[in-house]
Amino acid sequence: MTVQQLLCGAVKAKACAARLSAAQKNAALLAIADELEVDIPLILKANAADMSEADGAVSDVMLDRLRLTSDRIRAMAQGVREVAALPDPAGEVLQTISRPDGLNIKKVAVPLGVVAIIYESRPNVTSDAAALCLKSGNVCVLRTGRQAYRSALAIVDAMKKALLHCGLNGELINLVQDSTREGAKQLMTAEGYIDLLIPRGGAGLIAECVKNATVPVIQTGTGICHIYVDSAADQSMALKIIENAKCSRPSVCNAAEVCLVNADIAREFLPALYAALVSERRSGKVELRLDEPSYAVLGGRPYCVRAGESDFDTEFLDYILAVKVVENVERAAEHIAAHSTKHSDCIVTRDEATAEKFIAMVDSAAVYVNASTRFTDGGQFGLGCEMGISTQKLHARGPMGLRELCTYKYIVRGEGNIR
Amino acid sequence: MTVQQLLCGAVKAKACAARLSAAQKNAALLAIADELEVDIPLILKANAADMSEADGAVSDVMLDRLRLTSDRIRAMAQGVREVAALPDPAGEVLQTISRPDGLNIKKVAVPLGVVAIIYESRPNVTSDAAALCLKSGNVCVLRTGRQAYRSALAIVDAMKKALLHCGLNGELINLVQDSTREGAKQLMTAEGYIDLLIPRGGAGLIAECVKNATVPVIQTGTGICHIYVDSAADQSMALKIIENAKCSRPSVCNAAEVCLVNADIAREFLPALYAALVSERRSGKVELRLDEPSYAVLGGRPYCVRAGESDFDTEFLDYILAVKVVENVERAAEHIAAHSTKHSDCIVTRDEATAEKFIAMVDSAAVYVNASTRFTDGGQFGLGCEMGISTQKLHARGPMGLRELCTYKYIVRGEGNIR
Numbered sequence: 017m018t019v020q021q022l023l024c025g026a027v028k029a030k031a032c033a034a035r036l037s038a039a040q041k042n043a044a045l046l047a048i049a050d051e052l053e054v055d056i057p058l059i060l061k062a063n064a065a066d067m068s069e070a071d072g073a074v075s076d077v078m079l080d081r082l083r084l085t086s087d088r089i090r091a092m093a094q095g096v097r098e099v100a101a102l103p104d105p106a107g108e109v110l111q112t113i114s115r116p117d118g119l120n121i122k123k124v125a126v127p128l129g130v131v132a133i134i135y136e137s138r139p140n141v142t143s144d145a146a147a148l149c150l151k152s153g154n155v156c157v158l159r160t161g162r163q164a165y166r167s168a169l170a171i172v173d174a175m176k177k178a179l180l181h182c183g184l185n186g187e188l189i190n191l192v193q194d195s196t197r198e199g200a201k202q203l204m205t206a207e208g209y210i211d212l213l214i215p216r217g218g219a220g221l222i223a224e225c226v227k228n229a230t231v232p233v234i235q236t237g238t239g240i241c242h243i244y245v246d247s248a249a250d251q252s253m254a255l256k257i258i259e260n261a262k263c264s265r266p267s268v269c270n271a272a273e274v275c276l277v278n279a280d281i282a283r284e285f286l287p288a289l290y291a292a293l294v295s296e297r298r299s300g301k302v303e304l305r306l307d308e309p310s311y312a313v314l315g316g317r318p319y320c321v322r323a324g325e326s327d328f329d330t331e332f333l334d335y336i337l338a339v340k341v342v343e344n345v346e347r348a349a350e351h352i353a354a355h356s357t358k359h360s361d362c363i364v365t366r367d368e369a370t371a372e373k374f375i376a377m378v379d380s381a382a383v384y385v386n387a388s389t390r391f392t393d394g395g396q397f398g399l400g401c402e403m404g405i406s407t408q409k410l411h412a413r414g415p416m417g418l419r420e421l422c423t424y425k426y427i428v429r430g431e432g433n434i435r
Numbered sequence: 436m437t438v439q440q441l442l443c444g445a446v447k448a449k450a451c452a453a454r455l456s457a458a459q460k461n462a463a464l465l466a467i468a469d470e471l472e473v474d475i476p477l478i479l480k481a482n483a484a485d486m487s488e489a490d491g492a493v494s495d496v497m498l499d500r501l502r503l504t505s506d507r508i509r510a511m512a513q514g515v516r517e518v519a520a521l522p523d524p525a526g527e528v529l530q531t532i533s534r535p536d537g538l539n540i541k542k543v544a545v546p547l548g549v550v551a552i553i554y555e556s557r558p559n560v561t562s563d564a565a566a567l568c569l570k571s572g573n574v575c576v577l578r579t580g581r582q583a584y585r586s587a588l589a590i591v592d593a594m595k596k597a598l599l600h601c602g603l604n605g606e607l608i609n610l611v612q613d614s615t616r617e618g619a620k621q622l623m624t625a626e627g628y629i630d631l632l633i634p635r636g637g638a639g640l641i642a643e644c645v646k647n648a649t650v651p652v653i654q655t656g657t658g659i660c661h662i663y664v665d666s667a668a669d670q671s672m673a674l675k676i677i678e679n680a681k682c683s684r685p686s687v688c689n690a691a692e693v694c695l696v697n698a699d700i701a702r703e704f705l706p707a708l709y710a711a712l713v714s715e716r717r718s719g720k721v722e723l724r725l726d727e728p729s730y731a732v733l734g735g736r737p738y739c740v741r742a743g744e745s746d747f748d749t750e751f752l753d754y755i756l757a758v759k760v761v762e763n764v765e766r767a768a769e770h771i772a773a774h775s776t777k778h779s780d781c782i783v784t785r786d787e788a789t790a791e792k793f794i795a796m797v798d799s800a801a802v803y804v805n806a807s808t809r810f811t812d813g814g815q816f817g818l819g820c821e822m823g824i825s826t827q828k829l830h831a832r833g834p835m836g837l838r839e840l841c842t843y844k845y846i847v848r849g850e851g852n853i854r
Binding site for chain 2: 031034113119121128211212234253256257259260376381384385388391392396408409413423429430432433434
């Protein structure tokens with residue numbers, strides 16, 4: 017099926033998606049979850065084929081993203097069940113205005129229509145995205161990276177089977193067969209077919225979408241997240257937070273990439289940071305890319321290298337941390353304004369006035385005080401699973417859940433009212 | 436002052452705007468309203484100069500848009516006072532999430548930053564837009580059409596005087612001196628300076644912004660609004676609604692441009708429509724642009740001409756109405772899907788099932804049953820005055836008020852919480 021044929025089917029399915037009752041959508045989601053578990057052998061087989069082709073061609077971190085296990089597929093099914101349990105956002109009356117002349121105005125949440133998601137080689141996005149679209153009454157068009165195509169196809173096949181079991185249109189969920197760049201570009205310019213395009217992936221993918229897209233796009237996911245360790249920080253807390261933010265899952269967008277250290281405590285804190293991230297870790301030791309002042313403290317030790325300029329503008333997604341010494345919270349906020357992707361940035365401090373200054377100055381989707389940036393996540397923020405983390409200011413900021421997949425319209429009823 | 440210098444000043448004023456308390460903003464707005472009234476003679480003098488230059492060069496409808504009177508300036512001041520009376524959207528805690536591990540997440544409304552408005556020759560937009568930006572904690576950059584520049588400058592001078600009286604930064608409100616296309620283009624590509632660009636005006640301006648802008652844009656205002664008269668309509672109600680929607684203020688975006696008439700009642704209804712819009716009107720007679728079936732009924736009468744293809748895709752903003760006969764509500768909805776600008780579309784019917792079908796099928800910001808499209812307006816919808824009517828689906832749809840000039844951020848506070 018060509019991309020064009022697939023899009024025509026998706027547009028036709030829009031009316032069907034928008035008309036589904038909450039009960040129908042929930043039944044379909046539960047059927048999808050069950051079918052994903054029934055199909056575990058098929059999905060694992062497809063994933064094994066993807067894995068064996070990717071092995072050696074990509075980093076260990078990327079391979080981990082691609083890998084499925086029975087537990088991971090069960091977790092995907094569980095994610096779909098959690099979406100079923102969430103309230104239906106479509107049809108919700110957001111506001112009612114009754115005018116003195118009897119005119120009745122209702123602001124009602126409605127699905128966007130056709131939502132396209134271009135993502136990389138993370139198979140679980142396939143079911144997450146499809147579940148959120150279905151629950152919000154949208155038709156989804158999925159386009160995965162080449163390396164995860166077989167896995168995504170097996171997952172979509174399971175989901176389509178479940179839709180058909182429920183008597184629903186299989187074209188509510190669509191997977192683009194064309195994993196080439198040309199296929200992606202066709203989605204980006206499918207005006208009149210796609211109501212929202214969400215790229216989920218690295219900086220290159222996002223930039224390509226923003227540059228080429230003529231359909232509405234929400235930028236998601238690139239996370240150059242900072243942790244600023246203030247002079248008034250609880251330093252052992254700071255170490256615990258940085259270790260978690262950097263090492264608990266380096267391949268995700270809410271992982272920290274840069275540590276800013278207040279100059280007053282740099283000589284004391286940096287050796288402790290080295291111990292926590294390098295010398296005391298058995299595996300997953302972190303390479304430190306150090307600016308001149310921090311290199312002056314740690315230089316010469318293993319895993320310590322001088323930072324290049326680009327290291328403060330790179331989403332490593334790996335066991336690498338850029339480190340920079342800054343004079344105070346203002347300089348930290350200025351560095352963040354210049355280099356952050358406006359995703360998640362954190363201050364560790366015991367000084368409330370400094371924390372307030374950081375919150376006011378840092379213009380990011382999530383601003384943290386004394387907690388790991390890893391919490392920026394739809395599940396952690398109470399949205400169920402998520403469609404991505406928006407790093408833009410319009411429509412949706414931070415984790416995008418069901419509400420963010422809806423727009424609204426005003427329904428105005430009168431009895432011949434004129435103005 | 437160059438556009439670049441002005442933008443630098445605006446960016447510097449951002450922090451000041453965001454820090455203003457509700458009391459400070461309201462005091463400034465009341466001072467602005469008072470100063471607008473004090474300056475009525477100066478503003479009228481500037482407007483007279485604009486009017487005399489525009490006279491003869493533009494249509495009567497456009498001249499009416501440009502014209503200020505003491506009453507109109509007092510209405511502008513009153514609009515500013517109404518904005519002062521509205522709740523402050525910035526700083527509002529939209530949601531609080533307390534996680535079991537003690538992590539506290541607050542979703543807080545924050546200003547977008549610098550909001551630029553490119554508009555045409557309607558002087559009242561100057562004070563409306565500035566008041567909404569100030570109240571929501573944004574710095575505004577205004578760029579009016581050349582024909583209204585003197586009027587806008589007099590209005591901005593009054594507003595800046597009021598800001599200075601209140602001890603505030605005059606650069607919270609900025610008017611671009613350069614009324615050339617080049618000046619507008621500089622705004623469209625001012626990445627890093629402008630957080631949101633709102634074009635307010637005709638289709639040409641909007642299209643130019645969407646095509647050229649690299650800063651975030653919200654499309655507003657183009658209104659090709661339809662009124663569908665169903666076979667089950669109360670025809671006298673339909674006439675009253677169409678007369679109001681077409682003639683009460685033809686130059687505005689919520690005025691009707693197209694009337695769709697059900698074929699079953701066309702022979703009866705069209706002559707009555709002709710009477711209401713042409714033969715019984717003393718002034719402001721409406722030219723009817725008729726498709727073949729309606730021309731077969733009305734052809735040959737004065738003010739009745741055959742419609743060209745483009746007449747169903749034109750925002751006339753004048754005493755002109757395109758008329759088409761359609762078979763049923765489905766065909767009406769299909770015509771609207773193909774030709775509407777997704778602004779405001781109306782059905783006149785007594786049949787509830789038909790009304791529901793129309794509501795479900797018409798994907799516009801405002802869908803009306805038995806009421807004039809003229810109600811699509813921030814004031815009428817209870818938002819105070821408005822920044823424009825969004826015709827897109829993301830972020831804001833329909834009238835944009837104070838909330839739509841804010842984004843939000845998550846403020847997350849912990850005690851060393853890790854994931």
